[in-house]
Amino acid sequence: MPDLGLDVLFKGKNMLRLLGGLWTAVEISLIAVALSIPLGILLGIIMTSKNPIVKAVTRIYLEFVRIMPQLVLLFIVFFGSTGALGWNISGELASVIVFTAWGTAEMGDLVRGALISIPKHQYESAAALSLTSAQTYIYVIIPQTVRRLIPLSINLITRMIKTTSLILMIGVVEVLKVAQQIIEANRMTSPNAAFGVYLAVLLIYFILCWPISLLARRLEKKWG
Amino acid sequence: MKKIKLFTAAALALSAAFALTGCGGADDAATDTAADTASGTDAVYRTIDEIKESGEINIGVFTDKHPFGYVDENSEYQGYDVYFARRIGEDLGVKVNFVSTEAANRIEYLQTGKVDIILANFTVTQERAEEVDFALPYMNVALGVVSPESAPVTTLDNWDDSKQIIVISGTTAETYLTENYPDIPLQKYDTYANAKNALENGNAAAWANDNTEVIAYSLQNPGYVVGIPTLGSSDTIAPAVSKGNETVLNWLNDEITALGAEKFFHEDYEATLIDTYGPDYEDQLVVESGAAAQQ
Numbered sequence: 302m303p304d305l306g307l308d309v310l311f312k313g314k315n316m317l318r319l320l321g322g323l324w325t326a327v328e329i330s331l332i333a334v335a336l337s338i339p340l341g342i343l344l345g346i347i348m349t350s351k352n353p354i355v356k357a358v359t360r361i362y363l364e365f366v367r368i369m370p371q372l373v374l375l376f377i378v379f380f381g382s383t384g385a386l387g388w389n390i391s392g393e394l395a396s397v398i399v400f401t402a403w404g405t406a407e408m409g410d411l412v413r414g415a416l417i418s419i420p421k422h423q424y425e426s427a428a429a430l431s432l433t434s435a436q437t438y439i440y441v442i443i444p445q446t447v448r449r450l451i452p453l454s455i456n457l458i459t460r461m462i463k464t465t466s467l468i469l470m471i472g473v474v475e476v477l478k479v480a481q482q483i484i485e486a487n488r489m490t491s492p493n494a495a496f497g498v499y500l501a502v503l504l505i506y507f508i509l510c511w512p513i514s515l516l517a518r519r520l521e522k523k524w525g
Numbered sequence: 526m527k528k529i530k531l532f533t534a535a536a537l538a539l540s541a542a543f544a545l546t547g548c549g550g551a552d553d554a555a556t557d558t559a560a561d562t563a564s565g566t567d568a569v570y571r572t573i574d575e576i577k578e579s580g581e582i583n584i585g586v587f588t589d590k591h592p593f594g595y596v597d598e599n600s601e602y603q604g605y606d607v608y609f610a611r612r613i614g615e616d617l618g619v620k621v622n623f624v625s626t627e628a629a630n631r632i633e634y635l636q637t638g639k640v641d642i643i644l645a646n647f648t649v650t651q652e653r654a655e656e657v658d659f660a661l662p663y664m665n666v667a668l669g670v671v672s673p674e675s676a677p678v679t680t681l682d683n684w685d686d687s688k689q690i691i692v693i694s695g696t697t698a699e700t701y702l703t704e705n706y707p708d709i710p711l712q713k714y715d716t717y718a719n720a721k722n723a724l725e726n727g728n729a730a731a732w733a734n735d736n737t738e739v740i741a742y743s744l745q746n747p748g749y750v751v752g753i754p755t756l757g758s759s760d761t762i763a764p765a766v767s768k769g770n771e772t773v774l775n776w777l778n779d780e781i782t783a784l785g786a787e788k789f790f791h792e793d794y795e796a797t798l799i800d801t802y803g804p805d806y807e808d809q810l811v812v813e814s815g816a817a818a819q820q
Contacts, residue, residue: 314600380630384569384636470629481588
């Protein structure tokens with residue numbers, strides 16, 4: 302069997318370090334998702350507004366955050382905020398801000414789509430039953446929207462976890478950076494470590510994201 | 526009108542949320558102190574007195590560049606640059622906070638004052654000297670090109686356009702090749718580990734980098750040779766500080782001069798580099814008291 306360099310994974314604290322890096326990535330994703338969901342719902346409701354100014358502003362925000370590569374956003378927030386505003390924020394905080402801004406935009410668009418997809422007769426039937434507009438939202442519209450939203454927002458979590466591999470560029474040591482550190486520190490003794498370590502990283506991402514993805518698919522089938 | 530109110534409320538909620546994450550995420554004491562000083566004065570950087578007072582110095586190092594700056598299996602920072610960084614901390618009487626930097630973002634870290642010193646195998650160049658201030662050098666380098674033994678690259682003249690050369694973004698090799706060999710197609714990678722993987726996967730004909738790197742690489746990886754050991758003019762590696770940070774710059778220069786008396790960098794070489802480059806390269810690579818700069 303060829304040497305896959307798997308031994309370096311069990312050297313010293315390497316496995317713990319990889320898991321520590323994973324926790325950093327997961328923590329940032331989870332905080333960002335937790336903030337993105339309420340903010341995204343708010344943004345989505347605002348986006349269904351008929352006011353052209355509100356529409357334009359939210360549209361510009363959405364497109365800006367979506368079109369900009371996440372790496373550029375990270376650099377703008379991490380270095381730009383210090384250069385332009387004199388705030389010295391940590392790499393972790395910059396990541397949370399960027400991922401929240403991005404998640405809010407994505408979530409907002411999902412919410413907008415879900416709200417629009419509720420057929421008009423649902424509103425009209427609710428009105429016919431003499432429900433107030435608040436009651437219409439609470440008992441009729443929101444339960445249906447949430448069902449459509451949950452699978453989609455769970456997918457957003459997996460996308461965020463995967464995108465955290467970019468935050469190593471602003472000095473946050475997450476799972477991929479730890480992997481590169483391990484490979485480099487052992488490049489003389491285990492020249493093949495790159496394969497084994499990246500394989501471990503692949504498995505780690507997979508083990509983390511696959512159940513989330515399965516859950517999303519299951520909920521989609523059940524409620525979709 | 527109602528909608529505008531709603532929008533304002535949303536904006537407020539958004540900023541409140543950001544403020545909240547601010548409380549949750551800012552657990553890094555090092556960046557807190559840096560922020561305080563940065564807002565107190567116009568300068569982005571901290572003076573030597575401010576560093577001493579805070580009891581901590583932020584030093585940017587590589588974490589994946591063996592044997593200059595790397596993290597070992599026990600999460601300890603190690604390497605030639607790190608050895609020097611620890612000595613700086615010791616002589617200043619402060620704790621060293623190591624910050625993980627990449628080749629492509631070293632200048633930004635200094636320009637924004639997010640680190641006090643960069644000790645990340647930083648080659649002194651004219652362009653960089655306009656953005657940051659370099660202290661006295663502590664090492665010599667030139668560029669080198671490593672290629673597979675089966676197809677060694679020994680010259681860059683009459684280059685076959687169908688072949689590419691690997692470089693790491695933001696390194697001297699990238700600048701040199703872009704300026705002097707604009708026709709050679711470059712394959713750029715952001716991290717050292719990725720560039721190395723690319724060469725090993727045969728994605729390109731050769732890899733251009735600092736000659737120390739390529740010499741070490743060929744010694745450790747049978748099947749690869751340094752076809753071009755010195756390319757371009759020979760350069761030096763030096764600590765860098767934010768542009769205009771004279772107090773830290775002067776302190777570093779005095780420190781490097783003083784360390785020459787005890788042959789500190791030879792000691793550093795023997796502790797960190799000898800396993801990689803062997804004893805033959807010691808006098809060529811090491812610079813004591815910034816000697817090369819004064820010649």
